[in-house]
Amino acid sequence: MLGAAWLLISLPLVAARTDCPGEIPVLGLGSQEMSNAYWNVPGELAGHVDVVNGSVVAYMKGRTYFSSECHAGSFNNSLYSAINFLGKRLRWTTDLSTAGCGCNAALYLTSLQQNTEISGCDDYYCDANSVCGVRCAEIDLQEANMYAWHSTLHVEDDGSGIGAGYGGGGSNWNGPREWTKEQYGPNGNCISTTRPFQVNIGFPVDDAGQLVAMTVELSQIAGTERCALSTEVRTADYTFSGRSSTEITAELTRAFEAGMAPIISYWSSDQMLWMDGTGADGLGPCWQDDASACGESVSFYDFVLEPLDFTTLYP
Ligand SMILES: *[C@@H]1O[C@H](CO)[C@@H](O)[C@H](O)[C@H]1NC(C)=O
Numbered sequence: 001m002l003g004a005a006w007l008l009i010s011l012p013l014v015a016a017r018t019d020c021p022g023e024i025p026v027l028g029l030g031s032q033e034m035s036n037a038y039w040n041v042p043g044e045l046a047g048h049v050d051v052v053n054g055s056v057v058a059y060m061k062g063r064t065y066f067s068s069e070c071h072a073g074s075f076n077n078s079l080y081s082a083i084n085f086l087g088k089r090l091r092w093t094t095d096l097s098t099a100g101c102g103c104n105a106a107l108y109l110t111s112l113q114q115n116t117e118i119s120g121c122d123d124y125y126c127d128a129n130s131v132c133g134v135r136c137a138e139i140d141l142q143e144a145n146m147y148a149w150h151s152t153l154h155v156e157d158d159g160s161g162i163g164a165g166y167g168g169g170g171s172n173w174n175g176p177r178e179w180t181k182e183q184y185g186p187n188g189n190c191i192s193t194t195r196p197f198q199v200n201i202g203f204p205v206d207d208a209g210q211l212v213a214m215t216v217e218l219s220q221i222a223g224t225e226r227c228a229l230s231t232e233v234r235t236a237d238y239t240f241s242g243r244s245s246t247e248i249t250a251e252l253t254r255a256f257e258a259g260m261a262p263i264i265s266y267w268s269s270d271q272m273l274w275m276d277g278t279g280a281d282g283l284g285p286c287w288q289d290d291a292s293a294c295g296e297s298v299s300f301y302d303f304v305l306e307p308l309d310f311t312t313l314y315p
């Protein structure tokens with residue numbers, strides 16, 4: 001009996017828990033190794049994440065961590081990337097053209113390297129919703145499907161956070177409405193999500209080096225025209241659980257200064273209406289979510305990290 005229990009408990013330590021699909025180039029930073037999660041949530045195996053010709057291709061339930069090194073079969077928090085994004089912007093291209101209502105193609109940052117507590121997913125994963133049992137600050141650069149887009153700041157104990165973008169809500173509340181379903185969606189008149197589009201997320205700071213905002217710009221070229229949708233989430237608007245915006249800003253700034261790891265995941269739920277539902281105003285995009293209809297994968301590629309004051313020529 002004792003022997004069997006010991007075997008069950010010790011198996012995760014010897015079995016292969018991390019799989020290493022390869023490295024991707026990030027201009028301005030250098031190549032990044034992907035370290036795939038073994039468990040999606042405790043007890044449920046994660047899906048695969050592949051690297052194909054420098055693109056990250058995430059299959060359903062896949063989650064991968066940007067890392068300096070990946071060692072198949074072991075995990076080590078000090079090998080997860082710790083990138084300071086303050087005063088910088090990260091750009092990439094995303095293709096979520098088969099991710100409909102109820103699917104979530106996500107790229108976010110959490111304090112993975114600083115987390116020394118092994119999670120219920122048998123690695124050092126942490127996030128603001130404690131999905132694997134360990135909490136930490138989370139910056140959602142992209143949580144999106146063909147119909148909805150959210151960019152959200154979360155201090156470690158705030159599962160809801162403060163966000164911007166388009167879509168979602170419930171019977172008595174509305175998600176962000178910075179854009180409309182005419183502007184962003186399949187055949188949208190600015191961002192047509194049936195085609196890949198470009199994402200540009202910036203983190204401007206004030207004179208004291210404190211995070212001012214997360215700026216968001218989605219863009220796409222159609223013919224000779226470039227169309228862009230912009231918004232931002234300002235830390236001055238973020239208060240939580242009795243803490244002032246100054247305190248919240250300082251907490252977020254500390255997490256950024258310590259360095260955060262980009263994470264890519266693809267998941268689905270029939271309860272994703274917080275992100276893509278019609279909301280109380282009826283202006284959101286999805287009446288119903290259908291996780292079973294999600295396409296098999298989403299992709300992320302052409303990553304660039306650059307200073308905010310650097311002039312970028314598009315495309
Ligand atoms: C691989 O990526 C390069 C650079 O983005 C591109 O030019 C090339 O066509 C891609 N090859 C394939 C097989 O997709």
Ligand SMILES: *[C@@H]1O[C@H](CO)[C@@H](O)[C@H](O)[C@H]1NC(C)=O
Binds near residue numbers: 076077078079
């Ligand atoms: C984790 O990685 C660091 C950095 O390479 C190394 O110094 C440390 O020994 C590793 N820890 C384990 C348990 O392998």
